[in-house]
Amino acid sequence: MKSVSVYAPASMGNVSVGFDLLGAALEPLYVEQPFGDVVTVTAGQGISLECRGDYAHFLPKQGNIVERCAERFIERHAPQCQGLALTLEKNLPIGSGLGSSASSVVAALAALNRYFDDPLEPQQLLQFMGELEGEISGSVHFDNVAPSYLGGMQLMLADDAQPLPCFDNWYWLVAYPGITLSTAKMRALLPSDVPMTTTIGFGQQLATFVAACYRQDEQQALAVLNDVLAEPHRAAHIPGYQAAKLQLQQLGFEAVGISGSGPTLFAVCRDEQLAKQGADYLQTHYVTNQYGLVRVCRLARQGVQYMEHQLNAVN
Ligand SMILES: Nc1ncnc2c1ncn2[C@@H]1O[C@H](COP(=O)(O)OP(=O)(O)OP(=O)(O)O)[C@@H](O)[C@H]1O
Ligand SMILES: N[C@@H](CCO)C(=O)O
Numbered sequence: 001m002k003s004v005s006v007y008a009p010a011s012m013g014n015v016s017v018g019f020d021l022l023g024a025a026l027e028p029l030y031v032e033q034p035f036g037d038v039v040t041v042t043a044g045q046g047i048s049l050e051c052r053g054d055y056a057h058f059l060p061k062q063g064n065i066v067e068r069c070a071e072r073f074i075e076r077h078a079p080q081c082q083g084l085a086l087t088l089e090k091n092l093p094i095g096s097g098l099g100s101s102a103s104s105v106v107a108a109l110a111a112l113n114r115y116f117d118d119p120l121e122p123q124q125l126l127q128f129m130g131e132l133e134g135e136i137s138g139s140v141h142f143d144n145v146a147p148s149y150l151g152g153m154q155l156m157l158a159d160d161a162q163p164l165p166c167f168d169n170w171y172w173l174v175a176y177p178g179i180t181l182s183t184a185k186m187r188a189l190l191p192s193d194v195p196m197t198t199t200i201g202f203g204q205q206l207a208t209f210v211a212a213c214y215r216q217d218e219q220q221a222l223a224v225l226n227d228v229l230a231e232p233h234r235a236a237h238i239p240g241y242q243a244a245k246l247q248l249q250q251l252g253f254e255a256v257g258i259s260g261s262g263p264t265l266f267a268v269c270r271d272e273q274l275a276k277q278g279a280d281y282l283q284t285h286y287v288t289n290q291y292g293l294v295r296v297c298r299l300a301r302q303g304v305q306y307m308e309h310q311l312n313a314v315n
Contacts, residue, residue, distance in 0.1 A: 023143035044085030102144030178292030
């Protein structure tokens with residue numbers, strides 16, 4: 001019997017300068033536990049889903065996005081299918097700003113596509129991922145699904161994702177306090193119209209960051225990593241965020257922001273000892289319960305990772 005498992009890494013949406021347009025896949029240093037969800041697809045009767053993993057008990061009893069991915073995939077691309085047995089290893093906290101639903105969607109759709117012998121091209125699969133992610137968070141945005149699927153830092157162009165050459169020596173510290181904030185609610189905090197000066201500032205910062213990445217100008221890239229669009233409206237709704245940001249800046253971090261729609265905070269530095277010092281600070285002062293986590297990360301070069309097995313049926 002055929003079985004396909006796919007790991008899809010955690011990701012950080014927005015990266016301060018690219019609201020809905022820029023995102024990065026994360027790979028933790030020093031820890032062995034997977035920092036992303038794993039979905040396994042094998043033959044079954046009807047569609048069944050088993051959930052396990054550290055954050056499985058936070059999943060809704062009905063309406064898991066992984067099941068929805070399977071139903072949609074079968075409807076559109078495998079109508080002959082008699083059924084599937086799905087397993088979700090839920091390793092990412094939900095409503096965290098770490099691209100948790102995106103990780104499930106990416107792992108599920110990549111596994112389904114491979115299970116059915118790749119009927120979709122990568123670009124079509126990415127569009128499908130964005131659509132499913134949009135159903136769960138209230139609007140289509142690719143800044144989590146694109147990096148989780150493709151790895152690295154991804155900029156969404158009008159028709160596809162474009163990898164950005166980032167800086168290999170940067171440490172990306174992420175801290176999830178342990179509370180849930182819904183992406184849909186954090187999006188509802190944002191104004192529907194933005195003043196002209198803010199719009200120009202946003203465009204200039206994103207353009208400067210992208211150009212600095214291509215020129216590998218670290219100073220300039222770090223200097224513009226500020227969020228003028230979403231953070232001013234969200235920061236006060238994330239308990240402890242503003243105090244932690246100030247403290248990290250005083251410690252010497254060169255950029256601090258909200259990962260996705262929060263409550264995860266990210267901070268960038270180029271010194272490993274400082275990254276560890278920041279991690280200690282956040283563990284003590286930002287994490288509020290046993291579900292919280294702090295990770296010193298590099299950007300994950302690889303997005304999804306496939307594991308395929310041919311299981312021999314035992315009579
Ligand atoms: N496999 C799944 N993984 C995560 N959330 C799921 C899954 N299936 C269903 N859900 C539901 O989808 C919603 C996800 O909400 P939301 O988009 O705020 O979280 P998120 O994707 O974890 O956030 P973030 O992108 O900020 O990490 C929750 O209501 C959650 O119960
Ligand atoms: N770009 C999205 C990311 C959600 O994780 C937002 O900020 O709402």
